[in-house]
Amino acid sequence: MAKGFFITGTDTGVGKTIVAGAVVKAVKAFGLRTAAMKPIETGCRNEGGRLVPNDGLFLKNIAGIDEPVTSVTPCCLESPLAPMAAAEIEAVDVSVKEIKKAFLAMSAKYDAVVVEGIGGLMVPIRKDYYVAELAADFGLPLVIVIRPGLGTINQTMLTLSHALRAGLKVAGIVINYSSPPENSLAEKTNPGVLSRIASVPLIGTFPYLREMSEDIIGETALNNLDLEVIRNYVETR
Numbered sequence: 001m002a003k004g005f006f007i008t009g010t011d012t013g014v015g016k017t018i019v020a021g022a023v024v025k026a027v028k029a030f031g032l033r034t035a036a037m038k039p040i041e042t043g044c045r046n047e048g049g050r051l052v053p054n055d056g057l058f059l060k061n062i063a064g065i066d067e068p069v070t071s072v073t074p075c076c077l078e079s080p081l082a083p084m085a086a087a088e089i090e091a092v093d094v095s096v097k098e099i100k101k102a103f104l105a106m107s108a109k110y111d112a113v114v115v116e117g118i119g120g121l122m123v124p125i126r127k128d129y130y131v132a133e134l135a136a137d138f139g140l141p142l143v144i145v146i147r148p149g150l151g152t153i154n155q156t157m158l159t160l161s162h163a164l165r166a167g168l169k170v171a172g173i174v175i176n177y178s179s180p181p182e183n184s185l186a187e188k189t190n191p192g193v194l195s196r197i198a199s200v201p202l203i204g205t206f207p208y209l210r211e212m213s214e215d216i217i218g219e220t221a222l223n224n225l226d227l228e229v230i231r232n233y234v235e236t237r
Contacts, residue, residue, distance in 0.1 A: 002107035003234050004034075005171060006140040008117045008131065008163075010147065010155035015178035017055045019145045019206055020116040021062040022221035025214075026230050028063075029222060032111035036063040039099045039134070040118050040125065041073050043080030051076035059116060062214050067106075074102040084124040094126055096134070103138055112234045115140060121162055132166050141169040141233055143203065148175050150186040153193060160198060171233050172201035174225070177208035203229050 004027070007020040020036060027034045036059035044051040056073030065072075075094055079086035087094045106113045117123075121132040135142060142163055146156045156173060163170050173194060181187060195202050204225040209216060 002103075002113060002139055003111065004107075004113040004115065004140050005143050005230075005233065006115045006117060006135045006138055007143050007145060008121055008135065008159070009145040010120060010152065010159050012119045013178065014145045014147055015176035015206070016116050016145045017058060018178070018209070018212065018217065019143065019174050019176050020059060020114055021214075021217050022206060022225060023143060023230065024059070024063050024114045025218035025221045026225050026227055027112050027114065027234050029218075029227070030231060030235060032234060033109075034063055035065050035067070035106045035110040035113045036060065036072065036116070037103065037106060037113060038073050038116040038118070039103065040075040040077070040083050040094065042077040042083060042086045042118065044076040044078055046078055051078055055116065059114075062217065063114075065110075071102055071106065074099050082123050082125075083118060084126055087126075096126065096129060096137075099134070100137060113140070121159060121166075132162065132168065135168055136166065141171040143171050144173045144200075145176050146173055148177055148187045148190060148205070149182065149184055152186075152190055153197075156194060156198065160200065164199070170200045172203035172226070172229055173198060174203050175205040177206065180208050201226065201229050 007016050009016045024036050038056045041053035044053045053073040060072045077086040117131045123131045146152050
């Protein structure tokens with residue numbers, strides 16, 4: 001059985017890529033050979049007819065793996081939309097079979113694989129096949145990335161509820177500041193509320209980073225994430 005994590009979020013733009021990079025660094029700190037993937041990426045930039053996945057390249061570099069980017073991100077789409085919609089516009093087929101094949105190859109080669117999903121769990125990849133189904137097929141525990149401010153409790157509990165009803169394992173929640181803190185009352189109280197009402201651990205709060213260097217992300221991960229939660233999933237399961 002593959003080890004690692006599937007990074008999802010309550011919405012797009014919550015900072016899944018940065019948190020995925022941070023989780024990669026945390027897992028690598030245990031001495032495990034760790035790969036990273038973003039199996040599907042939309043909004044890729046077109047360079048002379050070749051689609052380049054920015055998030056996929058970021059994860060490949062932060063994991064420090066010598067793999068072609070096509071193994072990290074086997075499905076690239078140009079339109080910044082849900083995969084199903086982007087694929088329809090671009091008249092291409094999203095091959096779930098090829099995506100699974102790439103993941104299995106990574107899992108066989110590395111001790112752990114950190115996978116970043118696209119959007120939230122109910123983003124459609126194909127008709128009747130959503131990100132939640134992809135996470136289930138990969139068999140990795142979820143890390144749910146959430147916003148810090150007002151409204152996040154409802155979004156978090158809806159995402160968590162759906163994940164658990166779908167039979168997905170959830171390792172925990174990470175609050176991520178993708179923009180500078182507002183010091184609002186919601187930001188101050190949300191961690192305590194979620195710690196009491198969510199049935200999974202709060203793995204940590206990831207602060208807003210003005211610099212996104214590999215070293216800074218790694219240091220921040222080690223200082224702000226609950227490493228024991230991460231260790232339990234990659235070393236004992």
